[in-house]
Amino acid sequence: MPNDSRHARQLVRRQQIAETVMAEGSMRIEDLTEHFGISLMTAHRDVDELVSRGLFRKSRGIVSAAPTSLIEASDLYRVTRQSEEKKLIAEAAMQFVEPGQAIFFDDSTTVLQMVPHLPGKGPLTVITNSLILMNEVRDMKDVTLLGLGGQLYNWCNAFVGGMTIHEIRRLRADVAFISIAAITDDLLFHQSPEMVETKRAMLDCAARRILLADHTKFERRALHNFGALSDFDVVIVDEKTPFAHIERMQAQGINVVVARASEKVDVIPARRR
Structure with missing residues (x-):
């Protein structure tokens, strides 16, 4: 249009x-x-x-x-970065979506790329703090939308903070799909402390936790610690991710999915410890 x-x-x-x-x-x-x-x-x-x-x-x-960190955290900046990798990762993530589930979607632009694949997966209950994602799914057939309110942060078009976290903690979801700004020494980081707490609450209230991370996340740094790679049941990366990172995640018992442009998805199970 x-x-x-x-x-x-x-x-x-x-x-x-x-x-x-x-x-x-x-x-x-x-x-x-x-x-x-x-x-x-x-x-x-x-x-x-x-x-x-x-x-x-x-x-x-x-x-x-x-400050650079604030610009890089904005949805305006993020939406055009590694867009092809994000689409492939989002498509690979759909194998973990099943009819009848209640799902947390964070405000990340990688998770947003899952939205076009939701039709046909219903019925679903989508729970999100992303204003953009709310607008994308509100008229979608067989999708019940639970919009998390609170304080709207314009720089990321998302509801974040104490009120949002309070609403999250009243819910229990089958799965949470999360992305993050940076991965350093197998720890996850974000520029915004409020965003860290909001994402953390989603993880705490989900039965299954799935991280979506393109290869650039392993090359970046951010200020506030969010958690560890080992907090997730599955980590989905793109094929440009160095194999050393994949091996290290396997050694920690993490199931790794590598999304590839060839439409082939490599599922690399965790090593038994």
């Missing part, structure tokens, strides 16, 4: 603006119009959206970037 196409182009352009300003530190808004071939009105509209998310600061025609 034209509106969808326009919206997609807008998201890509704003992500590119964020990356450009982040690289420069600050830029004149007039320079953005020349750099991206857009009108001054469009440039101000894009910048104002990024400012409203806390990613930019705007003063006297100059825009400056917020």
Whole structure:
């Protein structure tokens, strides 16, 4: 649809603006119009959206970037990163979805890629704090949506914090699908402490825990510890993930699924300890 196409182009352009300003530190808004071939009105509209998310600061025609960690945590930035790998990982994750289940979906853009595969898997109960995911599934046949309320964080389009966690802890799900910002020394990290607590609550209230992580997560760092790889029953990665990481997860008793572009999915069972 034209509106969808326009919206997609807008998201890509704003992500590119964020990356450009982040690289420069600050830029004149007039320079953005020349750099991206857009009108001054469009440039101000894009910048104002990024400012409203806390990613930019705007003063006297100059825009400056917020801390890198906040930009990289935003849904605007994440949605275009490793998009093909995320789609493959999400498709592989669908083997763990069965009719009749109640499922936690976090706000991650990797988990969001599971949504197109949900039709035909119902009946399902989808429980999520992601405003984007709520809008995607609300009219879906045979899907009951439980939207977790609380404080809406604009930078990630998700409900996060104490009220959200309280609602999560009143529920029990069959499975939780989670992604994370960084994996270091087999520990999981995220830039936002509030997000860490929200994801942790989902794991605590699910019978089965599944982590979705593309290969770049093993190369990054973030501030707040979320847990360990060994907290998960299954870890789904893409084929670019170094085999050393896969072997190490196996040694910890973790079942690893490698999603491949060839439509073949490698399920590598945990080693017996």
